[in-house]
Amino acid sequence: MKNQQHVQELSSEKTEFKREIGVFGGVSIIGGIMIGSGIFYLGSYVLQRTNYNIGLALLAWILGGVISLFAGLCYAELGAAMPKAGGRTVYLTEAYHPCVGFLAGFCDWLIGGPGSVAALAIALPTALKPVTGINDAGIKVFAIVLIVGLTVYNCYGVKLASILQNISMVAKLIPILLIMVVALFCGKVTPDISIGQQVATSGTTGTISMVAFAIVASLWAYEGWTNLNSVAEEVKNPKKDLPLAIIIAIGGITILYTLFNYAIYRVLPYETVVSMIEQGDFYLGTEVAKLIFGNVGSILVTTAMVIAMFGSINGLILAQPRTYYAMAVEGHFFKSFAKLHPKYKVPTAPLVVQAIISIILVLMRDLDQLTTLVVFSTMLFNCLTVLAVPILRKKMPEMPRPYKVWFYPVSVIIIVLIYIGLVISTFLDDPTSAIIGFIVPAIGIVFYLYFDKKKRQEGNRI
Known part of the structure; x- marks a missing residue:
């Protein structure tokens, strides 16, 4: 009986939030965060890791999308069953222990969320530097104003934030799709996508290892699909809309990334691609735009990059504070974080604190190391x-x-094994960063023990 009551409580769609996000809004949140400036240069890293084999590089993009999709489907099952603000912190709490959910949220609160916001806020004016001539001090001022402005805007409700996310999503896709479509149909190069020669040279095992290494690079371009679950309580019909938005967003972006990279090879000759990458110029997409549209191409790329980063910042500011709210509601974080604005129904305190931490990170020098x-x-x-x-x-x-994940349990086993492989690979490639990466969760344990003790003391008084 107790278990049934617990299940009903978790599955309930009653919420103090306003349900304002539909399927398109969900797609815009995911796509707005996922599609960034990386679409113009990450293909170079993927190609480089496949020993410049175009066929294997495109395969890596497709497989990276498939992996992200099936991981996203796992989140879709969890989110539809437990449509709660906070996303994975809720699932980890229920599956393992409140401490595990807290640590995931704590890492996001202290470094992950604010660090991403700060990095993008700095990158946006930096992209405008060739046009505006803005100096380093001006970039930081611009970044701070951007963070404050979007945070204040998000404080006026999820509907306004979602509308802005929808607009920025459409606005950045226009120049990206324009460049891609024209390149696909006007490009005169027929890229060699055969993989036989590479397999003969490296062997089957060597080729698989090469593709796996390239997939890791492609996965960074797919990062961001987890954020919709954080605002599940603000999705109109989470049991239906949340899985559908995840499938449409990740599936659509997989097609976009694959076709965009193929379009690059339709315009740039193979020798030019290799030469650019070897010389350290990874912006193949930018070069394609310049060749097709001339000076207008540079404007298109800059516009797309700026809008993409703007949308990513807004999406992160919208989604991340809901995680901190969920931690507080669970009883293991600051009480003020568990309060929603009486009129706009947003977690104002988490929004403001995230902005403050983001601004502090903007003012610090080694931002990349922190993130x-x-x-x-x-x-x-x-x-x-x-x-x-x-x-x-x-x-x-x-x-x-x-909603249930497709091809269970095989799909789940494969995704878990892939993540374990990525963790091991990261540890072997950069053990120092991996070890330092445990510092934030270690600090989080101290915070959890403090809040847990406080929670139990308050419970005893009652």
Whole structure:
């Protein structure tokens, strides 16, 4: 009886939030965060890791998308069953222990969320530097104004934030699609996508290892699909809209990334591509735009990059504070974080604190080093979240699951193994960053013990 009551409580769609996000809004949140300036240069890293084999590079993009899609489907099952603000912090709490969910949220709160916001806020005016001539001090001022402005805007409700996200999503896709479509149909190069010669040279095992290494690079371009789950309580019909938005967004972006990179090879001769990368010029997409549209091409690329980063910042500011809110509601974080604005129904305190931390990170010098601290632990928590699917199916078999991940359990096993491989690969490639990556969760344990003790003391008084 107690278990049934718990299941009903978790599955309830009653919420203090305003349900303002539809399917397109969900797609815009995911796509707005995922599609950034990396679309113009990350293809170079993928190609480089496949020993400049175009066929294997395109395969890596497709497989990277498929991996992200199936991991996203695991989040879709969890999100549809437990449509709660906070996303994976809720799932990790239910599957393992409140401490595990707290640590995932704590890493996002201290470094992950604010670090990403700060990095993008700095990158946006930096992209305008050739046009505006803005200096380093001006870039930081611009970044701070941007963070403050978008935070204040998000404080006026999720509907306004979602509308801005929808507009920025469409606005950045226009120049990207224009460049891609014209390149596909007007390009005169027929790229060699055969992989036989590479397999003969490297062997089957060597080729698989090469593709796996390239997939890791492509996965960074797919980062961001987890954020919709953080605002599940603000999705109009989370049991239906959340899985649908995840499938459309990740599936559509996989097609976009693959076709965009193929379009590059339709315009740039193979020798030019190799020469550019070897000389350290990774912006193949930018070069394609310049060749097709001349000076207008540079404007198109700059416009797309600026809008893409703007949309990513807004999406992160919209989604991340809901995680901190969920931690507070669970009873293991600052009480003020558990309060919603009486009129606009947004977690105002988490929004403001995230902005303050982001501004502090903007003012610090080694921003890149700070943001890498959480990369290792993020992969660990994603792996644990995917593994939460079979754990919760066994632990809570009576929980209503309006959506279930495809090809279970094979798909879940494969995704978990891939994440384990990525964790091991990261540890071997950069053990220092991996070890330092544990510092933030270690600090988080101290915070958890403090809040847990406080929670128990308050419970005893009652």
